[in-house]
C-alpha cells in the first residue's frame with residue numbers, strides 16, 4: 531500500500547524548483563547500504579553517495595552508535611574558551627590523513643563555512659605578516675565554493691551569483707579547464723597552459739594585493755571537470771613564486787573520492803590550505819574542516835604579538851567541533867581505515883569509469899568525464915538550459931537511480947562499497963533512461 535505523502539506546505543527546499551517538486555514530490559524515507567527507499571518501499575540505488583557525503587553507504591550502526599553514546603555522555607560544549615577530548619582526537623585523525631605539514635584543523639559545520647573560514651585565514655595570515663594589502667582572491671569560472679557571500683564571490687556559476695551582487699568585491703576568475711578534449715577519462719593531456727591565467731592576474735593586479743587562489747582540484751558541482759595534466763602543479767609554482775596561498779577546496783574530493791585521502795595526494799600537489807566537508811562524517815552529522823599548513827597557523831597563532839589572553843583569530847561557530855560531529859568523524863575515519871575504503875575506491879574506479887564511458891554512443895550525450903569514483907555526463911540542452919538535466923534526474927529516480935544534476939550535467943559518485951553488480955545496475959539504468967530521454 532502506498533504511504534501517504536506528507537503535507538508539503540511549509541518546507542522550502544534549497545536548490546530545488548519548489549513548484550515542480552510539489553507537483554511530483556521525490557521523497558526517500560529510509561536508507562540502508564547503497565540504497566534509498568521511497569515511502570512506498572521502492573529501492574533506489576544511491577549513485578551519488580547521498581550528495582557525495584556517504585561513501586561508506588547508509589545506516590552504518592558503528593557511526594550511529596558512536597553519535598548516540600556521545601550525546602548521552604556530552605551533548606554540547608562551546609568551542610569558545612572550552613573544548614572536549616573528542617575535538618582534539620577528531621582533529622588529529624583528520625591531520626593524519628592530510629598531506630604532511632598540513633596539521634592544524636579548524637572545525638566548522640558546512641562546506642560554505644569552511645570556504646569562508648579559509649578566506650579569513652588567508653587574510654589573517656597576510657595581515658600577521660605585515661602584508662594587509664593582500665585582500666584579493668582568485669578562483670575560477672565554473673567553480674562552486676558554497677553559498678556564503680565569500681563563497682559566492684569565488685563561485686563561477688552565474689545562477690548562484692546574479693541575484694546577490696558581487697559578494698566580496700575583490701574576487702577575480704581564471705578560465706575553467708573544460709576544454710576541447712571530450713570523452714576523456716582521467717586527466718586531459720591539454721590545457722595546463724590555462725594556469726597561466728593566474729600569472730596574468732598577478733601581472734594585472736600585483737602579487738602584493740592577492741591573498742589566495744582557490745580551486746577545487748576537480749571542479750565537482752559543475753560536473754567533474756578533471757584538471758589537465760600539469761595544471762595544478764603550475765598553479766602551485768605561480769602561487770609560491772608570488773607569496774599567494776593556494777587553497778584546495780576538497781569538499782567533494784576529500785576522503786577517498788579520488789582514490790587517496792585527498793585529491794592533493796592523487797595529483798601530487800600540496801596546497802597551503804584544504805577545505806573539506808561532505809564525507810568527513812559519512813553524512814551522518816553536519817561537519818566541515820579547514821586544514822592549514824603549520825607555517826600558516828604559526829604565523830597567525832604562535833607568533834601573535836598580542837597578549838596571551840587575546841584571541842589570535844576572531845572567528846568561529848557555535849557548533850564548531852560539536853561533540854556528536856566529532857564522534858561521527860572519528861567513527862567514520864575508523865571505518866575508512868579498517869575497511870581500507872580509499873584503496874577500494876582506487877580499485878573500483880577503473881570498472882566504474884569504464885561503465886560510464888560506455889554510455890558515449892547515446893545520441894543526446896555530448897561529453898563524459900571522470901576520475902576516481904566520480905564522473906560527469908553532459909546531455910544536449912533543450913531550448914531551456916537545464917531542463918533536460920532536470921528531467922533526467924526525475925526519470926532516473928523513477929527508474930531506480932539517485933544522482934545529482936547541475937544544469938544539463940548528471941554527476942555520478944557512487945559509494946565506495948558498491949560491488950561491480952551495483953555499478954552494472956547503475957550503468958544499465960542510466961543507459962535506459964538516457965536513451966528514452
Ligand SMILES: Cc1ncc(COP(=O)(O)O)c(C=O)c1O
Nearest residue numbers: 640641642674675676779781782
Ligand atoms: C567544492 C565545494 N565547496 C563548497 C561547497 C558547499 O558546501 P555546503 O553545501 O556544505 O555548504 C560544496 C558543496 O557542494 C562544494 O562542492
